Amino acid sequence: MVASELKTARLNLQFLPILEDRAIEPAVLRKALKKRFQDNLDQNLEGQKMAMDSPVQFLDWIYANEPVRWNRVRTGVNYLAGLPEDKTEILILLLNSGFDLKSQKFVRDEAFNLQKSKCEQLKTKFGVRIPCSAHVLMVVDFWGVLEEDEVHLGFSSKFQTDDAEFEDTMLHGIDVLVGRSPAHFASDIQRVKAVFKPELRTLKDCIVFSRKGDVPLADKLSGGDYDGDKAWVCWDPALVSNFDNAEVPDLARFDLVVSKYTKKDKTKYRELGNGTFHELIRKGFQFNMKHSILGAATEFKEAYLYHSLQTASSEAANLLSTLLGNLVDQSKQGIMFTWGDWLLLADYLKFEVGLPKIEEFLKNVYQSLESDVQGCRDADLEEYFKDFEVKARNSRPCARVLDKLRKDIDAVRKDWTRATAGGNDKKAKGTEWRAKVGPVYQKWCSIVPSVEMTPGKMRPATMLTQDFLPGDLHSQWALLRASTAYKYHKSNFVWHMAGRHLAEIKARMVSARAGGAPVLLVPELYAAATVDKKYVRLWAATRHEGKSLPDSGGPGGEDGEDYDDDDDDDDDDDELFGDEDTIVYHDEDGYAGP
Numbered sequence: 102m103v104a105s106e107l108k109t110a111r112l113n114l115q116f117l118p119i120l121e122d123r124a125i126e127p128a129v130l131r132k133a134l135k136k137r138f139q140d141n142l143d144q145n146l147e148g149q150k151m152a153m154d155s156p157v158q159f160l161d162w163i164y165a166n167e168p169v170r171w172n173r174v175r176t177g178v179n180y181l182a183g184l185p186e187d188k189t190e191i192l193i194l195l196l197n198s199g200f201d202l203k204s205q206k207f208v209r210d211e212a213f214n215l216q217k218s219k220c221e222q223l224k225t226k227f228g229v230r231i232p233c234s235a236h237v238l239m240v241v242d243f244w245g246v247l248e249e250d251e252v253h254l255g256f257s258s259k260f261q262t263d264d265a266e267f268e269d270t271m272l273h274g275i276d277v278l279v280g281r282s283p284a285h286f287a288s289d290i291q292r293v294k295a296v297f298k299p300e301l302r303t304l305k306d307c308i309v310f311s312r313k314g315d316v317p318l319a320d321k322l323s324g325g326d327y328d329g330d331k332a333w334v335c336w337d338p339a340l341v342s343n344f345d346n347a348e349v350p351d352l353a354r355f356d357l358v359v360s361k362y363t364k365k366d367k368t369k370y371r372e373l374g375n376g377t378f379h380e381l382i383r384k385g386f387q388f389n390m391k392h393s394i395l396g397a398a399t400e401f402k403e404a405y406l407y408h409s410l411q412t413a414s415s416e417a418a419n420l421l422s423t424l425l426g427n428l429v430d431q432s433k434q435g436i437m438f439t440w441g442d443w444l445l446l447a448d449y450l451k452f453e454v455g456l457p458k459i460e461e462f463l464k465n466v467y468q469s470l471e472s473d474v475q476g477c478r479d480a481d482l483e484e485y486f487k488d489f490e491v492k493a494r495n496s497r498p499c500a501r502v503l504d505k506l507r508k509d510i511d512a513v514r515k516d517w518t519r520a521t522a523g524g525n526d527k528k529a530k531g532t533e534w535r536a537k538v539g540p541v542y543q544k545w546c547s548i549v550p551s552v553e554m555t556p557g558k559m560r561p562a563t564m565l566t567q568d569f570l571p572g573d574l575h576s577q578w579a580l581l582r583a584s585t586a587y588k589y590h591k592s593n594f595v596w597h598m599a600g601r602h603l604a605e606i607k608a609r610m611v612s613a614r615a616g617g618a619p620v621l622l623v624p625e626l627y628a629a630a631t632v633d634k635k636y637v638r639l640w641a642a643t644r645h646e647g648k649s650l651p652d653s654g655g656p657g658g659e660d661g662e663d664y665d666d667d668d669d670d671d672d673d674d675d676e677l678f679g680d681e682d683t684i685v686y687h688d689e690d691g692y693a694g695p
Contacts, residue, residue, distance in 0.1 A: 104306040106257055107235040110333060112137075115284045122287050125343050133339035134229055141230045144263070149216050153203075156196040159212060161637040163189060166219060173628040181535060182542035183583075184600035188215060191600070198604035198619075199611030205479055207596050232262035234335040238307040239281075239319055241327050246300045247311035250293045250318070252279065254334065257305040267336070273297040278335040278344055279308070281322035287347035289323045295336065308332055321349055481610035482603050485584035502550050502565075503585070509548040510586050517541050517594045538597060545598045548582060580606055 117134075124130040152162035163169065167189045179186045185194055192211050200208045237254065247253060254272045261268045272295035280290035301309050310318045319325040322332060335341065493499040520537045550565055565578040583599030584606060596603065608619040622630060 104238045107237060107260060107306050109230055109232055109262065110234045110236045112229040112231050112234070113280075113282050113284070113333065115282060116280055116290060116333070119280070119284055119287050119290050120340065120344070123290065123344050123347055125345055129343050130340070133337075133343070137231055137337075138229045140264070146220075149219065152216075153212070156199075156201065157632075157637055157640055159202060160193065160196050161632045161634065163193060163215075164632045165634075167215075169193070170631065178624070178628055180601070181597075182538045182545070182600075183598045183602065184596060194601070194604050195607075198608040200479075200604070200607055207593060231335055231337050231340070232264055233267050233337040234333065235260070236331045237334045239325060239327055239330050239332050240304065240307050240309055241317075241319075242301070242309050242312050244300055245312060246298045247296070247309065247313070249311055249314035250291075251296050251311050252277065252293050252318070253298050253301045253304070253309040254295055254307075255297060255302060255305050271297045272336055275336055276341050278333075278341055279318070279322065280333045280335075281319075281325045281330060282333070284323055286323065286350055288321055288349045290344070291318065291321055292341060292344050292346050293318065308334055316349060479587075479607070481607055482587045483584055484610060485580050485606060486588045489581055489585075505551065506548065506582060506585055507589065510582070510589065513541060513544050513548065513598070514586075514590055514592075514594055516544055517598075542598060550578060574601070 112134075120134075121127050121130060148162060148165075152159040169189060172187065172189075178190050184191050188211060192208070192215060195205075195208050195211075196202075202209055202212050242253070254277075256270045259268060259270050275295050276292055277295045278290055278292055284290060298309075319327060319330070319332075325332070489499065489503060493503045520541050565581060566576050570576065579599075579602050583595075583602035586595045586599055587603060605619075612619045
């Protein structure tokens with residue numbers, strides 16, 4: 102395993118009982134953790150709130166909080182009827198096409214539902230981010246320059262917290278906490294001294310443990326070693342100064358096999374008798390196919406300590422921790438153990454801090470969006486209909502085409518109402534929703550202009566269709582059909598049937614007003630497109646903070662930052678898109694990506 106640039110870490114909830122048990126003043130610890138959690142939550146919710154200010158910032162928020170890249174590599178961008186099947190991809194398409202969150206109800210509702218889903222995750226998956234902490238690869242001091250209970254940690258680049266409380270390339274002369282997951286014993290977190298040794302200066306982004314002392318530091322951390330294990334390292338003064346080390350318990354006192362809490366298969370290879378090899382394979386499969394209850398046992402231990410108010414260093418806690426240690430090495434040691442059902446309730450941060458704040462945020466965001474939306478109609482989307490309506494006033498063939506189009510759309514709208522009665526797109530998922538939408542969409546696509554209705558040399562039906570393009574997705578007729586449906590229908594039916602064409606119309610109109618043209622991407626490159634975070638920061642600075650950019654310079658220039666062509670998620674190896682350049686995505690089979 103190779104060390105990589107370090108980032109701020111979240112606090113594993115398994116560490117909480119140990120931190121509280123070893124806290125010199127538990128009340129001070131709770132206050133510190135509560136502040137960190139509130140800061141994390143405020144930052145997260147404020148990020149969501151700011152994202153609603155503009156399509157650029159909301160797209161940046163989407164790519165930072167949703168697994169867009171992974172989903173596109175795995176499945177591409179699949180379409181269901183007129184919109185992407187994935188809710189996130191719907192927003193990406195519409196925002197890239199020029200729609201505004203505060204002026205289009207459908208886009209606003211989709212954005213709110215996505216943020217609501219994120220808030221639901223915050224309610225159930227809490228993680229306290231400690232700014233001055235990181236997960237660091239553990240290595241041993243082969244040179245022997247570190248004394249017992251000393252560690253060395255240097256960063257390959259300046260480690261800087263968002264709150265600017267810490268900014269340095271090394272830790273030196275301070276106490277730090279080191280722990281490793283899974284953490285069960287109170288001794289699985291240790292307070293040690295961080296010192297910078299010039300002899301170890303070439304070791305970056307890894308923590309060097311001393312080889313001196315009776316018990317290796319790595320071994321104290323739930324039996325860790327140096328084969329790729331990572332330690333949680335924390336140098337937050339509020340947590341470190343309030344921590345008192347626990348002695349490593351005498352595990353010989355908790356021999357669970359002797360006490361018959363567990364059993365151990367001690368069968369040796371030579372004892373298997375005839376058919377030794379086949380019997381070995383059979384027993385190996387039999388043992389390893391048994392259901393592991395390590396996760397359930399871990400939850401039980403945490404729930405037991407929580408409800409019984411036992412400390413992490415109590416006799417019962419040590420007994421349960423020994424059991425969990427045995428279960429971790431179950432396959433190596435031949436440990437056999439079964440148990441029943443388990444429950445876990447860890448509610449302090451959740452109910453006293455998180456839920457009220459999240460509920461209040463959702464309420465405020467929705468009220469703000471409701472007040473911002475200036476009606477539900479978007480004049481841009483009606484332009485194709487209006488243009489053809491003008492032609493129909495002076496052309497009977499055009500009038501007949503438009504009249505039949507309205508009637509056909511009304512018929513499909515009735516089919517949609519019947520198909521989706523008793524449910525809606527927000528609740529129906531997967532095959533159930535596909536079964537409802539698919540047949541209606543086929544009828545929608547079958548709405549075509551009739552050549553027989555428009556005799557003459559310049560038949561509207563001929564002018565509206567482009568036979569040299571395969572399928573129904575690329576014609577002027579598809580745009581007229583979408584625009585007409587939007588003119589006369591206000592429900593989500595229009596978006597599900599013609600969303601991609603409404604997006605194309607919007608992109609054309611927005612770009613035309615800016616004196617440009619939409620940017621077209623083929624499906625595979627669309628799936629690879631993302632947001633340039635540096636561009637977003639510069640965009641926000643120039644528009645919201647009134648800052649101006651230099652006339653010269655830029656990436657690699659003397660007035661700009663060096664371009665960073667790394668492959669991380671932090672900044673800049675992403676696709677740059679312009680304010681006036683809008684993506685229009687066309688795809689015959691409703692698919693983009695590999």
